[in-house]
Amino acid sequence: xxxxxxxxxxxxxxxxxxxxxxxxxxxxxxxxxxxxxxxxxxxxxxxxxxxxxxxxxxxxxxxxxxxxxxxxxxxxxxxxxxxxxxxxxxxxxxxxxxxxxxxxxxxxxxxxxxxxxxxxxxxxxxxxxxxxxxxxxxxxxxxxxxxxxxxxxxxxxxxxxxxxxxxxxxxxxxxxxxxxxxxxxxxxxxxxxxxxxxxxxx
Numbered sequence: 001x002x003x004x005x006x007x008x009x010x011x012x013x014x015x016x017x018x019x020x021x022x023x024x025x026x027x028x029x030x031x032x033x034x035x036x037x038x039x040x041x042x043x044x045x046x047x048x049x050x051x052x053x054x055x056x057x058x059x060x061x062x063x064x065x066x067x068x069x070x071x072x073x074x075x076x077x078x079x080x081x082x083x084x085x086x087x088x089x090x091x092x093x094x095x096x097x098x099x100x101x102x103x104x105x106x107x108x109x110x111x112x113x114x115x116x117x118x119x120x121x122x123x124x125x126x127x128x129x130x131x132x133x134x135x136x137x138x139x140x141x142x143x144x145x146x147x148x149x150x151x152x153x154x155x156x157x158x159x160x161x162x163x164x165x166x167x168x169x170x171x172x173x174x175x176x177x178x179x180x181x182x183x184x185x186x187x188x189x190x191x192x193x194x195x196x197x198x199x200x201x202x
Contacts, residue, residue: 001029001030001031002031002032002034003031003032003034003036003061003065003074004063006027006031006080006082007065009027010027010084010145010146011145013027013084014140014143014145017084017085018141018143022084024083024084024085024086024202025083025084025085026081026082026083026084026193026196027081027083027084028080028081028192028193029079029080029082030074030075030076030077030078030079030080030185031074031075031076031078031080032059032061032075032076033058033059033060033061033073033074033075033076033155033158034060034061034062034063034073034074034075035048035055035060035061035062035063035071035072035161035162036063036064036065036067036071036072036073036074036136037062037063037064037070037071038065038067038069038070038071038072038136047070047163048062048071048161048162049160049161049162049163050160050161050162054161055161058158058161060073060075060158060161065146066138066146067136067137067138067145067146069123069134069135069136070163072136072149072162073154073158073159073161074149075154075155075158076154076155077151077152077153077155077176078150078152078154079149079150079152079185079188079189079192080147080150081147081148081149081150081192081196082145082146082147083101083144083196084143084144085143085144085200086142086143087139087142087143087144088142092142094137094139097137097139097144098123098135098137099118100200101135101137101147101148102118102123102124102125102133102135103195103199104148104192104195104196104200105124105125105132105133105135105150105192106118106125107191107194107195107198108150108188108191108192108194108195109125109127109132109175111191111194111195112175112179112183113179114132114175114178114179115127116132116133119170122170123135123136125150126170127173127178128173129169129170129171130170130171130172130173131151131173132150132151132173132174132175132178133149133150133151134148134149135147135148135149136148150175150188150192151172151173151174151175152174152175152176152183152188153174153175153182153183153185154174156172156174156177159172
């Protein structure tokens with residue numbers, strides 16, 4: 001699904017969730033190659049290293065978005081998760097919500113024998129000094145949108161087009177790279193769904 005279509009779908013679901021017309025949702029999908037700019041970098045493209053010509057040649061779009069965080073990349077082979085949750089009444093804590101998403105990523109990785117962890121002061125799930133999963137969320141009236149991106153078999157070279165999340169001294173990895181084999185996306189979807197149910201008690 002294109003990034004623009006994903007944004008539109010999230011907006012509709014957020015509005016429906018605010019009105020109580022639907023229950024909590026978790027969207028799991030993949031995007032064509034796209035670089036997204038968070039609110040920190042909305043008017044600042046300094047963390048996009050590639051020229052417009054290079055981006056065009058690689059078929060990579062650039063999109064300004066309303067989530068938190070810096071610049072990131074989405075593309076095929078990356079499982080993107082958009083939870084549309086009402087955090088009221090007992091989960092109205094932004095930091096807790098982000099830590100919970102990290103825990104989902106850590107548990108999902110563990111189901112493949114990969115020991116991911118947190119790094120103090122940073123978000124996401126890390127293996128060594130490389131990021132396996134990124135997190136960037138939006139919360140409006142305690143309804144969540146945007147979410148996480150878990151690298152399964154992502155083209156890691158595309159991260160060289162940017163300074164991922166504005167962090168210059170860390171790398172990016174994928175489940176495929178860590179395991180040295182192809183991992184079916186459906187297996188990762190199942191692992192993420194199970195971890196999500198576990199962490200959020202659904």
